[in-house]
Every structure is written in structure tokens, then in C-alpha cells.
Amino acid sequence: MVLFKKAKPMKSNVVIIGGGAIGLCSAYYLNKAGASVTVIDKGEFGHGSSLHNAGYVCPSHFIPLASPGTISQGLKWMLSPVSPFYVKPRLERDFISWVWNFKKSCTDENVRRAMPLLRDLGNASLDLYEEFAAMKAFDFEWTPKGLLILYRTERGRHDCEEEAGLAKEIGINARLLDRPSLQRLEPNVEMRAEGGLYFPDDCHMTPAKFVEGLAKHLEAGGVRLLKNTEVSGFKIEGKRVVGVATSAGDLSADEFVLAGGSWSPNIVKKLGIRLLVQAGKGYSVTIPRKENKPAIPLIFAEARVAVTPMGDTIRFAGTMEIAGLDLSITRRRVDAILNSIPNYIGGFEKSDFAGAEPWAGLRPVSPDGVPYIGRFSSYSNLIAATGHAMIGISLAPITGKLVSEIATNAKPSFDLSLTSPDRFS
């Protein structure tokens, strides 16, 4: 449990650009701090990447995406049209720069540096989710059941053992399990995997219920939500942003928060800022299922597929396609997610998925696997809150809390030198 310092009450106006999980959680804590808050979204609130993802709140994801082995594994995967990872080569300066910095970050040093911060942010965020759940203002099916990684190959076993070792080193609760122990832990489904790694302290929830419930709660609490309103430019005075131009007119404020997810680089380009974020497209397929499903969320290690029981449904999610701001669905990669299921668990037939519509979302991916949280040095009143890649739902509450601390000029609860939005400039 982290004890947060009390910030001074904030009297200023804040405009948040982007109303996904990150923007909405920022609005929640800024509103609590006394600010007058407006959130602007070009679509519906929470309908970006935050809508139908896997819903893991996972301090277990303490290893950054940019780690040794990612490049060699990624190159192998690139050769397969049904692999869980794909990078579409492009001759764009920002893309090339992102790839260069991603490659540079795939080191042990990056992992060692990022791990304690990701652990601390993950744990603190989980505590804040517990507070949301205890508040009972809206139900988001908060479920503390842990997370179970399943492997079926020697390589998968090796990776899980290595991860278990790192987890032990940094104090994350994790247990390696053989097949009989897996089956005892999860008696509702036939376990076909060879073994697994269990993180008992992770939780999960239904992300659409969280973002939609939070948006309503914020509106009832006096936060102004402008949907279907696109931020298209800025008004500047010296080193300060004084207003945003939107499709519904201009808006001025004292502080601005950039929470535009994968669209963030395009938004701040107009300010002359180059922010390295690539969209990492992923898919999910959700089917109704009340019983005969796992109670604990699963990850299929080799297939990189996430399985989440959500209320009366079950969701299968996966793939990472770095292919620009493109939400089109590549059917063969969705099929690859579904085809992996019988390799790990029994009880699911192809016909169960007939008619199920796949969903696509764009994860905002930074090159080093660490989010951007902090003020930009080029503007004194512009705060970055983006780049959370695969852990944006997990880290949304703590990001919002940190944004409110930064905006109130309180000392942030964590050392944020690694999350500086200027670190690749």
C-alpha cells in the first residue's frame, strides 16, 4: 500500500485531450484535487484501445516490452503471416526513429532499470482500483483471481522459469506449476498445457464497464465531457499553451494533459514536439459463456494469447501489429488467436465463435516499454500521459493520480525520471 502525499487544492482549469482509461482517470484525480476539468474526445469516451482489451490489472507485467530476445523472436515472427507480432516497414522518419530506439532499448540494462518502476506503478495502481471497487459508484466486475501463464514447449518452460526468477528477485509473488497442479488450480476446464506460472496477486475486470462507468461518474461529479470533438490545434503564448482549437470551437485552460493514446504524436506535432509512439494493433473476440470456462485469466505463452473470463462472457485477445493508425482487421491473425485455444485448454469448438465480431484496438507503444508521464520541457503547462502499450488499463489509475500530482506541483509519489516525455528528443 502506497501512502500518497496530500496535494494543495487546485483552483485551475485543466483540459485533457483524449478520454480513454488514461484521460478519464486523470480527470478523476484532478477533479478530486479541486480542478475544473474538461475532457475532450474525438469519439465516444473510452471507445479507443481502452474498450474491449483483456482487462488485466497486472503488476506481473513488470518486464518491459523492449527486452533482450524481443528483436530475434520478432524477426522470426515477421516471416509468418499468422504470428502474434508484425511490423509493417515504412519509410517515415518517426517510424524509423521509433524502431531505432526500440532496438536500442532491447537490453538487460533497460529491463533492470524499468522493472522496479513498473512493479511499483503496477502495485500502486492495483491498490487504487481496489479503492474504485470499494467505492461501489459503478460496477466494473473487479475480480481478484490472479493470472496464469500456460506453456507447452521447452522454450515456454524456460521463459516462465526465467520470469519466475526475476519476479522473486523483485518481490512479485509467483509460483511455477506442473500440469497436475494447473488442473487442481483450474478444475473448470481441461488443461492441456505442460505447465504454468501463476501470479496470485493480479486482478481483472471488464474494461468497457470501467471506462463507461467512470465517464458517467465524472459527469455527475461536475467534469465536463466533450465527445465527438477533435482537438486540431493549439494556441501558444511563449512557452505556454493557452488554448486548444477543436471541432466545437476554441477552449482555454491553465493546464493541458495529452492522453490521446496512439494518436498522441499527431496531436503534439502541431506544437513542434516529436513524441515516439507507435500504434500496436491487437484484436479481441468475446463470446457468451456462463460456465465451463476458466475462473482465472490465462496467457498462452507461445501463442501470446490472453484469455479473460468477464461476467457471463469469455474474451480471447492477442497480436501486436505495428502498422500505423489502422484499425482494419486481418482475419488470418484473428483466426490464429482462436486456433491456438485447443493447444492449451479443452472445451472450446470453432462453432462457439461463429458470428462473433472481432474488435481491434491500438495500443500506444513507446520504444522502451515505459510510459510517458510528466511535463514536456518545451511547454511549462503540458503534461504527457500516454505510451502505456500493453499495460494502460493496469496503470490508468496511478497515471491519473500522478498527473494530478504533477499538475498541482506536488512531489510525485514515484521518481518519474524514467517516464520523461523528452527522453528520446
Ligand SMILES: Cc1cc2nc3c(=O)[nH]c(=O)nc-3n(C[C@H](O)[C@H](O)[C@H](O)COP(=O)(O)OP(=O)(O)OC[C@H]3O[C@@H](n4cnc5c(N)ncnc54)[C@H](O)[C@@H]3O)c2cc1C
Ligand atoms: C487486444 C488488446 C488487449 C489489451 N489488454 C490489456 C490488458 O489486459 N491490460 C492492460 O493494462 N492493457 C491492455 N491493453 C492496452 C490498453 O488497452 C491500452 O494501453 C490503454 O487502453 C491505453 O489507454 P489510453 O487512454 O492511453 O488510449 P485510448 O483508450 O486509445 O484513448 C485515447 C483517446 O484519445 C482520443 N483522441 C485521439 N486523438 C484525439 C484528438 N485529436 N482529439 C480528441 N481526442 C482524441 C481517442 O478517440 C481515444 O478515445 C490491451 C490492448 C489491446 C489492443
